[in-house]
Amino acid sequence: MMKRDLLKPTADVVFKRIFGQEKEITIEFINLFVEPPEPVVDITYLKQEMLADNRDGKVSVVDIRCTDTNNQHFILEMQVVHHDGFLNRQLLYACKAYALQYISGEKYKPKHPVFLLTIVDHEILPGVADWNHEFSFNHQTHPEIKVEGLSLRFIELAKRRKLDNFNMENPTDRWLKFLAEPEKLITMQKFDISVYPNLLKATELLDRSNFTIEQQIAYDRHWFAVADINQVRIDSYDRGHGDGREEGKVEGREEGREEGFDLTLNLIDELEKGVLSNEELAEKYSKPLAVIEKLAAKFRR
DSSP: OOOOOBOOTTSHHHHHHHHTTOHHHHHHHHHHHTOOSSOOOOEEEOOSEEOOOTTTOOOEEOSEEEEETTOOEEEEEEEOSOOTTHHHHHHHHHHHHHHTTOOTTOOOOOOOOEEEEEEESSOSOTTOOOSEEEEEEEOSSOTTOEEEEEEEEEEEHHHHHHHOOOOTTSHHHHHHHHHHOHHHHTTOTTOOGGGSHHHHHHHHHTBGGGSOHHHHHHHHHHHHHHHHHHHHHHHHHHHHHHHHHHHTOHHHHHHHHHHHHTOOHHHHHHHHHTOSOHHHHHHHTTOOHHHHHHHHTTTOO
16 A cells, blocks of 8 residues: 555644534534533634734634534634743633623623633643643632633643553544544554544545645645744753753753743744744844744745
């Protein structure tokens, strides 16, 4: 059998192609991982941009946003690079989606619930063994009392991949296997992927031939940029760790971590848009111009 060239579903362009265009696949995915009170039977995709208001001035751009026939709102995100403030940014996305339902001057009556599901291909809670996390708003003393409206769920794919005990009889494990190791789905013995039409279609869509030349270039540049960001993070950590050890200061190690971690996929998005100059990006992200120019070379050829 000829080896197929499958793209990784965790890449931005691939994740959006599958879950941002294939309704049946997205519906199955949401019902499995979000488990909304009302099962989803149909969805309508919404704009990825949530415009700024006069309070925060931020235009929030998410990977996938949709609503279903019961007016439940869903946000799906894929993150492959760690950055500071990650949980806060996800909370902002969910809160903004909820707030957008209000009209100016309207009374604060309950609105339709917003569910945010983020797949992270790194660890966000390194001290916690669990890889599936759900956050909601509960009374601290009486957890049965809950403020309805927002629900945030995070899947740490990196932790799940390390366990390497996927049960292919379990539907959630099948999809996690697809995200973690899609190439193995079509070669696994005693597993007939054709029995699961949505999973089969999602896997077939990973074939490089399904993407335009522009999308393939964006895909390759995405991973080049991720590799560069990770190297900057490692180099910065090493410098900070070394300086801290030499000076006997914990601050040196922390500064190294922060210098490496705060360069995020936001920067990749800005480089792809090509709106700001290298100098403007360096100032905005407080990064050396040389670092920005190195990353920009991947996008502005």
